[in-house]
Amino acid sequence: MSLLKKMNREINTIIIDDHAIFAEGLCSFLESDYLRVKRIFTSSKEALKYLKSTNDIDLVFSDINMPEINGIDLTKKIKNHNNKIKIIMVSMYEDQNIIKEAYKNQADGYLSKKSSLSNFKKAIKYAFQDLKYTNPAIKETYEFQDKLTLKYSLTNREKEILSYLIKEKSNIEIGSLLNISKRTVETHRKNIMLKLDVKNSIGIAVKTLKYNLLS
Amino acid sequence: MRLSQLNDPNYYQALKSEINNLELIYNQVRDLSHDLNSDPKFTSSFYEKLDISINKMIKSFSSKSVNIFPKEQINNIKDNSLQTTILSTCKELITNVIKHAKAEMINVDISAHKNELIIIVFDNGVGFDPIKKPDNLGFSQIKARILLHDGEFKIDSNKNNGTTIIASFKLYN
Numbered sequence: 001m002s003l004l005k006k007m008n009r010e011i012n013t014i015i016i017d018d019h020a021i022f023a024e025g026l027c028s029f030l031e032s033d034y035l036r037v038k039r040i041f042t043s044s045k046e047a048l049k050y051l052k053s054t055n056d057i058d059l060v061f062s063d064i065n066m067p068e069i070n071g072i073d074l075t076k077k078i079k080n081h082n083n084k085i086k087i088i089m090v091s092m093y094e095d096q097n098i099i100k101e102a103y104k105n106q107a108d109g110y111l112s113k114k115s116s117l118s119n120f121k122k123a124i125k126y127a128f129q130d131l132k133y134t135n136p137a138i139k140e141t142y143e144f145q146d147k148l149t150l151k152y153s154l155t156n157r158e159k160e161i162l163s164y165l166i167k168e169k170s171n172i173e174i175g176s177l178l179n180i181s182k183r184t185v186e187t188h189r190k191n192i193m194l195k196l197d198v199k200n201s202i203g204i205a206v207k208t209l210k211y212n213l214l215s
Numbered sequence: 216m217r218l219s220q221l222n223d224p225n226y227y228q229a230l231k232s233e234i235n236n237l238e239l240i241y242n243q244v245r246d247l248s249h250d251l252n253s254d255p256k257f258t259s260s261f262y263e264k265l266d267i268s269i270n271k272m273i274k275s276f277s278s279k280s281v282n283i284f285p286k287e288q289i290n291n292i293k294d295n296s297l298q299t300t301i302l303s304t305c306k307e308l309i310t311n312v313i314k315h316a317k318a319e320m321i322n323v324d325i326s327a328h329k330n331e332l333i334i335i336v337f338d339n340g341v342g343f344d345p346i347k348k349p350d351n352l353g354f355s356q357i358k359a360r361i362l363l364h365d366g367e368f369k370i371d372s373n374k375n376n377g378t379t380i381i382a383s384f385k386l387y388n
Contacts, residue, residue, distance in 0.1 A: 097287070155282045155324050157337060184371040184379050187333060191326040195284055 010036045011124070012056050016047045016074070017063040017090070022113070026061065026090070029117060035059075035124070044069040051078055057085055059124065064091040064098065072098075076105045086127040090115075094138045109133040153195050154213065161188050163214055165204055239310060246271075246306075261298055262289045268302060269323050272309045278320040288327035297384065300360050301325075301332065304382050307357050308336040316340025316378060332384045339377040345370040357382065 013035055017023040020042050027037045038057065041047035045068045051057060060078065064071035075087045088109035089102050099110050108127040111119055112135045119135050126133035154162070157178075164174045171185040178185075193199065196207045208214060246268070259267075266283055273279045283289055292298060305323060312321055318340030326333045358368050365385040372378035 153282065153284045155280060155322055157322060157324075179373055179376045180379055181371045183369060184381065187335065187369075187381050187383075190328070191284075191324070191333060191335075194326055194328050 010034055011058045011128075013037050013059045013061065014039045014041060014047060014050070014057055015061045016041045016044055016066070016071070017061075018042050018044075018066045019063070022063075030061075030120060044071070044074045048074060048077055051085065052081055055082075059127070060085060060087045061090050062087060064089055064093055064102070072102050072105050072107070075102065075107050079106045088123050088127055088133075099134060099138070103132060107132075110138070111135045112138050154192070158188055158192050158195070159214060161185060162192060162204070162208055165189070165192075165201065166208055166214070236314075239314065243306065243310070260290045261292055262286045264298075265289065265302065265305070265325065269305055269309070272306060272313075273321050273323065275313070276319060276321045279322070281323045283325045285327065289325070292327070292332070292386065297364060297386075300364055301334065301384065304334060304357055304360065305336070307353060308334070308380055308382070311353065312336065312338045312340065312378070315343070318377070327386065330386050332386055334382045335379060337377065337379045342372045342374050342376050342378050344374060345372050 011034060013030065015023045015026050015030075015037060017026070017040075020040070023040045023042065027040055031037055039047075039050060041050070044062070044066045047060075047062075048069065051060070062071045062074055066074075069077065071089055071091065075089070078085055078087060083106070086108040087106070088111060089107050090111045090113060091098070092113050093099075094112050102110055108130075109123040109132055111123055111133075114137060115123075115135045119133075119137075123133040123135075160178065161174055164177060169177070171182045171189065175182045175185045192204060196204060196213075198204055198207055262283060266281060269281050269283075273281070292301070305325075309321070309323065312318055316338045318338035320339040322335070322337040324333075324335040324337070326335075354368070354370070361368050361382055361384065367381075367383045369381040370378070371381070
């Protein structure tokens with residue numbers, strides 16, 4: 001945590017979470033010689049009012065699912081007011097779309113409520129270096145999910161065609177093997193490229209083998 | 216139609232097929248009226264709507280699969296007339312398979328690319344010669360509708376080797 005010590009003063013923080021018990025727990029968990037939790041808010045509206053009245057706060061930990069203003073809208077409002085304040089989302093959500101939305105609205109980090117103290121420390125360190133830290137547990141779930149979605153988004157026909165493409169068969173050859181026209185094979189191939197998110201045959205081959213899509 | 220002719224097996228077959236057709240029409244009208252009546256407050260996303268209605272339509276097949284990809288891109292289709300066209304194209308293509316293909320297997324595959332949406336309906340039925348009888352299967356209606364959306368319509372069928380029909384629409388974001 002040398003970087004944080006180099007800031008020469010404590011980091012002033014507030015915690016916003018409509019569940020008081022969680023906010024208080026997080027507070028005692030985070031308080032240390034370099035970090036001071038100035039206030040805890042269970043209302044996002046109150047928190048915003050407070051942030052507009054002071055220049056003391058460096059860092060905000062905010063929940064996402066809250067009545068009044070949700071964490072993502074709140075982030076947008078805080079950043080509009082003062083974009084120097086770092087905001088780390090702390091949420092139960094591990095949904096990729098929500099994480100994307102948070103980052104789109106300038107959040108400086110994203111932690112699942114399952115995160116450990118070391119995850120929190122890392123997120124703080126990253127935020128003050130203008131990097132974005134996402135709890136690795138969340139990331140892993142996504143990569144894993146992506147792999148599975150990839151595998152299950154392919155239809156049987158696409159897998160059939162994929163297995164021939166890997167054997168370097170041409171569209172015409174595949175067409176005659178499956179009794180369909182070349183143009184139909186081309187359309188399937190286009191869909192396969194969409195699903196694998198690749199641009200050409202090499203990309204198809206690499207992803208198919210990497211994720212073992214034909215097993 | 217005379218009741219006395221009911222014992223004639225040919226007549227009975229014809230009657231049966233008429234009844235089947237009536238049932239199809241009944242179901243379509245019913246679905247259509249449900250679609251028209253759906254309260255926007257309770258309407259699910261377009262992805263769910265497609266998924267549910269297609270699965271409903273093909274439930275009688277012994278082997279079937281529906282593949283709609285990717286969810287977000289599909290839900291980004293907000294244009295009402297395009298939504299209706301996509302849904303009714305699927306309906307008509309599936310109805311054709313039910314009525315004519317004698318297939319056990321059907322696959323409905325909808326893929327949204329950046330600028331294009333592709334519907335593929337693929338069955339393992341009797342197939343037909345697309346040059347000989349393209350127009351008595353109601354394809355002209357589908358074609359007209361697809362052309363309204365700058366789309367394309369391709370039939371790939373061989374006698375006794377199943378049919379793949381590809382309908383595509385331009386997507387403007």
